[in-house]
Amino acid sequence: MATEGxxxxxxxxxxxxxxxxYRIPPRASNRAIRAADWxxxxxxxxGRMRVTARGKVAYVKLEDKISGELFAQAPIxxxxxxxxxxxxxxxxxxxxxxxxxxxRSAFIGIGFGDRGDAFDFNVALQDHFKWVKQENEFIKQxxxxxxxxxxxxxxxxxxxxxxxxxxxxxKDRTRPQSSGGFGLLPPPPxxxxxxxxxxxxxxxxxxxxxxxxxxxxxxxxxxxxxSVAPSNPTTTTTTTNSDLWGDFDSxxxx
Numbered sequence: 457m458a459t460e461g462x463x464x465x466x467x468x469x470x471x472x473x474x475x476x477x478y479r480i481p482p483r484a485s486n487r488a489i490r491a492a493d494w495x496x497x498x499x500x501x502x503g504r505m506r507v508t509a510r511g512k513v514a515y516v517k518l519e520d521k522i523s524g525e526l527f528a529q530a531p532i533x534x535x536x537x538x539x540x541x542x543x544x545x546x547x548x549x550x551x552x553x554x555x556x557x558x559x560r561s562a563f564i565g566i567g568f569g570d571r572g573d574a575f576d577f578n579v580a581l582q583d584h585f586k587w588v589k590q591e592n593e594f595i596k597q598x599x600x601x602x603x604x605x606x607x608x609x610x611x612x613x614x615x616x617x618x619x620x621x622x623x624x625x626x627k628d629r630t631r632p633q634s635s636g637g638f639g640l641l642p643p644p645p646x647x648x649x650x651x652x653x654x655x656x657x658x659x660x661x662x663x664x665x666x667x668x669x670x671x672x673x674x675x676x677x678x679x680x681x682x683s684v685a686p687s688n689p690t691t692t693t694t695t696t697n698s699d700l701w702g703d704f705d706s707x708x709x710x
Contacts, residue, residue, distance in 0.1 A: 469514065470507040470580035472573045477501035477518065477528075478565035480551065489541065491549035494565050503527055505566070507580050512588045514581060516540070516552060518566075528554040528564070535581040548574040 476499035483489065504524075506517045516530040530552045532539040541551040549567040568574040 464511045466508050466510045468506065468508050469584055470505075470576055472505045472568065472577065473521070474569060474573075475503060475505040475518065476567045476569070477503070478567065480563060480565040483563070488544040489551055491543045491546045491565065491567065494549075496567065499567070501527065505577070507577065509584050512591070514584050518554075530554045532581065535585045540581065547571060550574075550577075 478494040478496070479500050480489075480494055501518070502521075504519045504521050506519060508515045508517065512533075514532040514535070516532065518527040518529070519525065520527065530539055536542075539553045543549045543551065543565075546567075548569075548571055549565060551563055552566050553561050553563050555561045568577070
């Protein structure tokens with residue numbers, strides 16, 4: 457595993473230009489860690505913090521601000537965990553377990569002057585180990601055998617299929633055209649086209665010289681029918697009246 461880790465690239469997760477380091481008292485067995493027990497006004501060391509990741513392991517490196525020389529390093533396998541712990545009375549202070557090259561470890565306290573720097577440090581570690589958890593789940597799914605039944609869509613022995621591929625022929629539908637200059641619209645679907653109204657071919661009809669209402673009605677009637685109106689409407693009216701009186705005269709006693 458160490459040989460494989462040497463070929464993995466190192467990515468930077470977070471950099472904070474100022475961090476304070478404190479020497480903390482021995483931890484009580486059942487007591488929560490409190491930053492108030494530290495000497496907050498007199499930090500033991502000040503420098504820069506850089507959070508990196510190599511593979512699935514994150515590293516918190518405390519470096520000199522100017523030269524970049526490494527002061528201490530804390531490898532983190534899981535978070536939250538024993539490598540990085542929060543205190544009970546503040547969100548700006550943490551307990552960090554550092555290790556040297558020989559494997560010896562010690563616990564120190566670190567703190568940030570700005571609450572936003574502490575938030576960025578916390579989120580950087582959470583995002584990294586969230587990614588580690590997802591990678592572990594993908595590996596488990598890839599290694600676990602798939603127990604779900606698979607759908608067999610292959611052809612059985614001797615099974616054949618027939619495909620009928622034809623080309624549909626399109627029928628051209630032409631619109632009916634009249635002999636005149638204007639074309640007729642196509643009939644509505646499912647209906648019949650009504651025949652056009654007949655036109656009178658007699659253009660020699662003249663209105664009566666009297667200009668009476670009866671003549672106007674006769675003119676209108678002649679325009680809508682093929683019959684020719686009488687030339688003298690007054691004579692027609694007189695004849696009709698005489699016929700009616702003639703009927704009464706025929707039944708009168710002699």
